[in-house]
Amino acid sequence: MTILALLLVLVYGLCLAFIFCYSLVQVHLVYLYLRCQPAQNTDSTSLLISVEELPLVTVQLPVYNERYVVERLIDAVAAFNYPPNKLQIQVLDDSEDETGMLIAAKVAYYREKGLAITHVQRPTRSGFKAGALQHGLATATGDFIAIFDADFLPEPDFLRQTLSPFSNPRVGVVQTRWGHLNSNYSLLTKLQAFGLNAHFTIEQTGRSCGHFFINFNGTGGIWRKSCILDAGGWQADTLTEDLDLSYRAQLRNWEFRYLEQIIAPAELPATMPAVKSQQFRWTKGAAETARKNLGQVFQSDKSWLTKVHALFHLGNSSIFVCIFLSAFLSLPALLIWERWPQFQFFFNVGSLFFVSLAGLILFYWTAFRRTNEKGITSFFKFLPRFFWFLTFSLGLSLHNALAVLEGYLGIKTPFIRTPKFNLQKPTDSWQNNAYRTGSINLLTLLEGLFAFYFLGGFLLAFHLRNYGLLPYHLMLTLGFSGVFILTLKHSR
Structure with a gap:
């Protein structure tokens, strides 16, 4: 049992380490x-x-x-x-x-x-x-x-x-x-x-x-x-x-x-089904392109920094695999922390999450300032937008992780177009549109189940009096439930 706990902690730590490296690359892009x-x-x-x-x-x-x-x-x-x-x-x-x-x-x-x-x-x-x-x-x-x-x-x-x-x-x-x-x-x-x-x-x-x-x-x-x-x-x-x-x-x-x-x-x-269709194509396609071209990139005469950026460019969709795995393992991690204090050293890796979060805030804040008005009021508009963007990204992590794995495994699927409805004003409606897509499938049901799973992690924090992951589990609960509910709503 101790070996299993150690394995889970190692996978958890590796996922957080990849997210940390990804955020460093994004910070370097901000600098550039x-x-x-x-x-x-x-x-x-x-x-x-x-x-x-x-x-x-x-x-x-x-x-x-x-x-x-x-x-x-x-x-x-x-x-x-x-x-x-x-x-x-x-x-x-x-x-x-x-x-x-x-x-x-x-x-x-x-x-x-x-x-x-x-x-x-x-x-x-x-x-x-x-x-x-x-x-x-x-x-x-x-x-x-x-x-x-x-x-x-x-x-x-x-x-x-x-x-x-x-x-x-x-x-x-x-x-x-x-x-x-x-x-x-x-x-x-x-x-x-x-x-x-x-x-x-x-x-x-x-x-x-x-x-x-x-x-x-x-x-x-x-x-x-x-x-x-x-x-x-x-x-x-x-x-x-x-x-x-x-x-x-x-x-x-x-x-x-x-x-x-x-x-x-x-x-x-x-609509959420249309967003999922587009996200599936982009994330799986990036993995397929990495599988096809990354070897040639590393064999080329490009600089090492260019190759590092290419790795995280072509492999950026892999972030969803790490996000979902680290989220899924965060509940067992709480129990392992409580049961085996000797793993405390490995849990210190969890601090990388907060450093990664700071890097992503810098990345998106810089972009938000470029495309919105400047000043302190802009930052207060940015914070809720960033919160909900991160929350829904977490909610889509299972969907996108499966797409990435299909891409790396070479599983072929047809090109599914993203429907366009000519929507420009809030009063325009996509309902009764001939190109409405979406159906309730096993993945949708899993997203609903994971909303309850992460709600369990939210409640577990109070039981264990360990509140470090409480905001994270709240965002996961909101993200998965939001994706699940909107998928149901937009598929009717």
Whole structure:
């Protein structure tokens, strides 16, 4: 029994140690972000000198069953302030519903106005989004390929603002920051915006300024066509084809540019099943990409610091495995602490949790200040937002941990799209929507059971008079119960 207790404590400590290392990497990105911010603010995205110098651009719009948003997307791209004779628009349509008819009507309308716009339909949806992009690449006439998912609404001057960095022939990708059309729709969308803003400020800028591996985010950016081809093209063996191609391109020594000051607005998922679908694809895809590319990263001639950041970049979804394991083992840890005082030394590792928490507070606070008003009042707005973001992240840890394990084990699953509902105002409704997703499955029931499990840990603290993990178990209880309840509510 003592050996089992020791094993549990060791696993618990290793999970906390990984979380601690992850937080150190995030703090380093904060340092890089703050160091590079003045240069970012003065960095020019000036227009190219003349219309004659503008390159040929193909805009690819990968679409699958997007009846609520596809028309506004095509309208936005058709309104680009770019010479029509240098612009090609490909609507890569894999739809199986009436979306195709809406696209056909829009394409016909803009073709009559002189735009070079085509409606590309494949016989099968093989390869999902990666397959559609690769299929469209064969007939793309542009030297540069801009990509927008169906829920994006790029500004008319997007292309003119983002092409300048390509004057460097080694630049293969320019990525912009995502904006959020419906960030104030609900608490769920506010928390997603909170997390994504941190990625699109601190992480992307920090990695770019540190000359580490960064990633194209699947949309809201531009590729040099020759870069895609040189890196091996779009491949469908991971759920994050964007991250995969990004690493393969940078291993071929292509450079990426991130433009934080340019915003591409998009819609956030508004239901818990939609959030879970997106999180599953991102976390599992990151694990698949790590499995595929991390070995080549370590064999490359990149610096050791670049390799460390790549490890935590590609392996960042593994944080959910450590979060869930450490949470699950925290209850036995309380009992072991009470029963075997000789393990006190190992429990001192638990202090790493508070150091990690401080690092994450710094990380998200820096991002929050960048995207919100400054001053002391901003901090009081930040604290509850950070609390609920962390709470719901804990609640999603089981769901995301299982996705990560599937990725590392090589278990293949289809690409599940995130439904878009064209929600911009709080009064807009996703109910009675044709693309509602969600069902009550075993995982949902487990999330409900774990809410009671962590409630038991909360009550156990009072019984043992050991209150160190009391706030943690409270957050776990709220997180798992919140995810469980919203899954039930949004699946009806």
